[in-house]
Amino acid sequence: MSLLSGIIKRFGTILATLALTLLILSFIQFPLASISGQSVIRPKEAHMRAFVNYQIAEHLKISVRSNSSLILYFLNLPTEQPVEPYLFNVLNQEQLNSFLQEHFNQLFKKISLNANEELSFIVPYTQTLVLIANNPSSFHADFKYSIESVVPLVNPDYQPNLVIIFVIGIILAIIDRIIKRTKSS
Amino acid sequence: MTLLEIEIDSRYRFPVLEIILALLVVLSLVMVRFQPFQSQTPEAKLLSLFMFSSGLPLLIIQLLIIGYISSGFAGEIEKGITRIFLSYPIGRGVYFVSKLISLVITPVLILSTSQLIAFGLFDAKLFLSRIADVFGLTLAMIGPLILLSVIFLLVAIVTRKSGTTIALSIILWLMFGIFTSVLSYMANITRSYYIAVILWVLSPIHAFQSHYQPPAFATIFKLTLVEAWTYLSLHYAIIIVLILSVFIYFKRRFEV
Numbered sequence: 016m017s018l019l020s021g022i023i024k025r026f027g028t029i030l031a032t033l034a035l036t037l038l039i040l041s042f043i044q045f046p047l048a049s050i051s052g053q054s055v056i057r058p059k060e061a062h063m064r065a066f067v068n069y070q071i072a073e074h075l076k077i078s079v080r081s082n083s084s085l086i087l088y089f090l091n092l093p094t095e096q097p098v099e100p101y102l103f104n105v106l107n108q109e110q111l112n113s114f115l116q117e118h119f120n121q122l123f124k125k126i127s128l129n130a131n132e133e134l135s136f137i138v139p140y141t142q143t144l145v146l147i148a149n150n151p152s153s154f155h156a157d158f159k160y161s162i163e164s165v166v167p168l169v170n171p172d173y174q175p176n177l178v179i180i181f182v183i184g185i186i187l188a189i190i191d192r193i194i195k196r197t198k199s200s
Numbered sequence: 201m202t203l204l205e206i207e208i209d210s211r212y213r214f215p216v217l218e219i220i221l222a223l224l225v226v227l228s229l230v231m232v233r234f235q236p237f238q239s240q241t242p243e244a245k246l247l248s249l250f251m252f253s254s255g256l257p258l259l260i261i262q263l264l265i266i267g268y269i270s271s272g273f274a275g276e277i278e279k280g281i282t283r284i285f286l287s288y289p290i291g292r293g294v295y296f297v298s299k300l301i302s303l304v305i306t307p308v309l310i311l312s313t314s315q316l317i318a319f320g321l322f323d324a325k326l327f328l329s330r331i332a333d334v335f336g337l338t339l340a341m342i343g344p345l346i347l348l349s350v351i352f353l354l355v356a357i358v359t360r361k362s363g364t365t366i367a368l369s370i371i372l373w374l375m376f377g378i379f380t381s382v383l384s385y386m387a388n389i390t391r392s393y394y395i396a397v398i399l400w401v402l403s404p405i406h407a408f409q410s411h412y413q414p415p416a417f418a419t420i421f422k423l424t425l426v427e428a429w430t431y432l433s434l435h436y437a438i439i440i441v442l443i444l445s446v447f448i449y450f451k452r453r454f455e456v
Contacts, residue, residue, distance in 0.1 A: 036225065
């Protein structure tokens with residue numbers, strides 16, 4: 016009986032310690048790398064930038080400068096599909112249109128940005144391709160960008176479950192005391 | 201049971217076990233997160249995860265086992281503590297099994313649990329959809345660790361000295377690493393199936409590697425899943441035979 020109660024107690028402390036560690040880790044985001052720069056897209060030309068995640072979240076910040084505008088396309092590519100060929104590609108308007116047509120099902124967001132506007136966006140945990148194109152109605156797109164890769168070691172979505180596991184662990188860890196107290200009373 | 205309780209309680213007093221486990225989970229998570237993966241099949245991705253992330257945790261646990269065996273087993277024989285224990289009505293078999301559980305099985309369980317938690321958190325969907333593969337790969341990963349640990353136990357029983365056990369264990373560990381690397385190299389160079397078979401039996405993770413063929417670790421031989429499991433079973437058969445041999449030696453031949 017004492018061995019069983021000891022095992023339950025240790026199992027409880029292990030669960031609680033692990034859950035607490037992972038819970039703390041889910042709040043911490045480690046900056047991994049950052050890229051920043053500026054770019055001008057000439058008429059009839061589109062820029063493509065693939066922010067490959069490999070499960071790493073990325074903060075994307077884009078600010079458009081005066082007298083220009085641009086369009087951002089966010090495509091969610093399946094993880095089996097290699098994203099490398101799309102990196103730093105320069106397409107003309109026709110190629111852009113055919114690319115978007117081909118990947119129509121994977122397009123999950125389209126954002127237009129006008130002059131002096133700014134966008135901060137967290138690219139989700141999947142393999143996301145961000146396509147930066149000049150707005151056909153505008154003469155050119157002139158923008159600054161910065162990308163910061165952050166690694167949350169534990170997906171923050173797990174937080175509620177981790178809290179539940181922590182509570183279960185604590186209950187298991189003190190269960191033998193509860194049993195002893197009940198017996199003595 | 202009381203002996204096992206004392207063993208585990210003295211070696212893994214709160215919060216030693218908890219901290220080791222939590223740190224290994226964090227370490228595995230960090231190592232898993234920072235691996236860039238090429239496009240590959242889910243099973244190959246799983247194998248790459250295991251091969252990339254198990255390196256450092258495996259090293260830590262191996263060192264922990266060597267330390268425990270030298271101090272907790274060879275050291276106790278050297279200081280005469282084993283003789284005192286066995287003067288009580290405790291069977292030699294029970295004593296050996298309690299040592300095996302506390303010195304070898306528990307650290308191996310810590311390692312496999314931490315890896316499984318890390319993989320589960322990293323990619324829960326992949327983990328749950330390939331649970332049989334995860335099970336096989338975990339067994340393949342911890343197999344050589346158990347094999348070497350049982351050999352270290354034998355070294356401790358034969359030498360009866362803590363320092364000698366550490367030195368010999370490290371030498372054997374390094375020799376095993378060099379031997380499997382040479383075998384892997386030779387199998388690829390000579391394309392000899394027999395050399396590959398020895399490698400797969402000694403290190404079953406290589407058999408799974410030949411089955412899944414991940415891009416980073418592609419091999420010339422291709423195995424079916426059943427063949428990979430067969431080599432894994434052979435590996436564990438060797439471990440069981442070795443444990444029984446050491447057990448019988450300790451029970452019948454070992455003089456306190």
